[in-house]
Amino acid sequence: MRVRFAPSPTGFLHIGNARTAICNYLVARKNNATLLLRIEDTDMERSSVESEVSILKDLKWLGIEWQEGPDAGGEYGPYRQSERFDIYREYSERLLREGNAYHCYCSQDELDAERKKSEAEKGFYVYSGKCRDLSDEQKGAFEAEGRKPTIRFRVPESEKVVVNDLIKGPVAFSSENIGGDFIIVRSDGVPVYNYIVIIDDTLMKVSHVIRGEDHLSNTPKQILIARALDLPVPEYAHIALVLGPDRAKLSKRHGITSVEMYRREGYLPEALFNYLAMLGWATESGEEILSVDDIVRELEISSLAKSAAVFDFQKLRWMNGMYIRNYPLDTITDLFLPYITEAGYDVSGMDRTTLETIVDLLRGYCEVLGDITQYLGLFLEDVVVPDEETDALMNEDESKQVVKAAYELIHSEITETNFCDDLIGKIKAATSLKGKKLFHPVRGMITGRLSGPELDKAMPLFGFDRCRARIEYMYKRYVQG
RNA sequence: GUCCCCGUCGUCUAGGGGUCUAGGACACCGGGUUUUCAUCUCGGCAGCAGGGGUUCGAAUCCCCUCGGGGAUGCCA
DSSP: OEEEEOOOOSSSOBHHHHHHHHHHHHHHHHHTOEEEEOBOOOOTTTOOHHHHHHHHHHHHHTTOOOSBBTTTBOTTOOOBGGGOHHHHHHHHHHHHHTTSEEEEOOOHHHHHHHHHHHHHHTSSOOOOOTTTTOOHHHHHHHHHTTOOOEEEEOOOTTOEEEEEETTTEEEEEEGGGSOSSOEEEOTTSOBOHHHHHHHHHHHTTOOEEEEEGGGGGGHHHHHHHHHHTTOOOOEEEEEOOEEOTTSSBOOGGGSOOBHHHHHHHTOOHHHHHHHHHHTTOOOSSOOOOOOHHHHHHHOOGGGSOSSOEEOOHHHHHHHHHHHHHHSOHHHHHHHHHHHHHHTTOOOTTSOHHHHHHHHHHHGGGOSSGGGGHHHHHHHHOSOOOOOHHHHHHHTSHHHHHHHHHHHHHHTTTOOTTTHHHHHHHHHHHHHOOOHHHHHHHHHHHHHSSSSOSOHHHHHHHHOHHHHHHHHHHHIIIIIOO
């Protein structure tokens, strides 16, 4: 069994394509099959090496491994379509020679006009087929005009094509609905996707084509080409599309849709992989947080959902948070570091154990890595300015009592040695406040915020000096006025 | 327009004739834990698109309607 992922390098790796890649990877792992990577770069204007590089990088980041490809080599290369034009040319000549394809001299402008007219009159367009049976004289005349022909595939009349899809089941098409003879080679000699995809799949011995459902409607074209060329047809599995919240195919306008952006936003590859793999599928137990090995064990290609799935950013965030909380502390600390630095914090002077203790305290508040900076300043800065809602709370009389008590305590019986254990207890005794009435003002006083890490664990890390400075600041601000 | 695919809580899904007064997860709401918030935990809200069949019995099978999506490019 051999499967493939065939991205076209015209931008970043898109979430939908990432899911297709993941599916292929999973199926390969499960069946001990080879996964090959093929770069479909026949759109010369839009393809770029930068895109190819970034797509490979994103795939690797997701943990996807392939055995053959432009970087990995392999015996069925080259693995870039732009390097295989000689191969395609032979097939084109054969198609021409055997009458299954013909030169079309219609210019782009003529075709555009035809299309426009037809769409205005009928609402749709089918190529007229006027170059189907050109005589040698007519061809010569066009050549003399300097026209460069395209090559069109001669679509057979009323031929049935059934795609035995592993997910959808048998899907029947008839050649008359294909929309006429389609172009397989552009006038500049570059072949188009629907033509060469089947050639490459058979030449590269791909046994199972697993790709997005948007390719299903074009599959009969590819099969017809295979028939004309006596090529074997692989098995197909068309996976349902990933949709945006408006139920249209997920695209740029829906926000962040590239893997690269998710990485930058602070998502973990395991979480994104896990989420994407679970889209359109579920385990028997209902368990959703799964390792790659778990998924490989349980996933069955035929049990993938037939219907499209809306991409749920919320659930991804939740899942990412789960991964952040369950990651080994040492590893997750390293992953947080760039986000800490980017936010302008310098923790280079801090010893590792303290850093990890802080990270462990704060990771529960994180859904993406960048969330770590939300409360980090509390451990690194002296005075914290209360936010709006804290300010409102601190202006209440009970809060002022707390601040006043704390201020008096740090100037009498509370010292560096006992502030962690006794400060809150003594404030409670002095004010007779308890529960929320006590803890909220204390939190506000020490952190300037109404929520955050557990105070009994955080205060030792803040240190006495810092807490004292904050209490004094709050005293001046709220008690003295 | 035509062809193709799809339709279970707001979202992802389980279910494939009786065990379904339809199960789980995210989100949302409420209780508990945390002498506060988050975490964690317990509970609640909420769905078989509609209509016809078939059957003793339909979320499950068939048909129609409606709805959504995809394809119909000298894009992939």
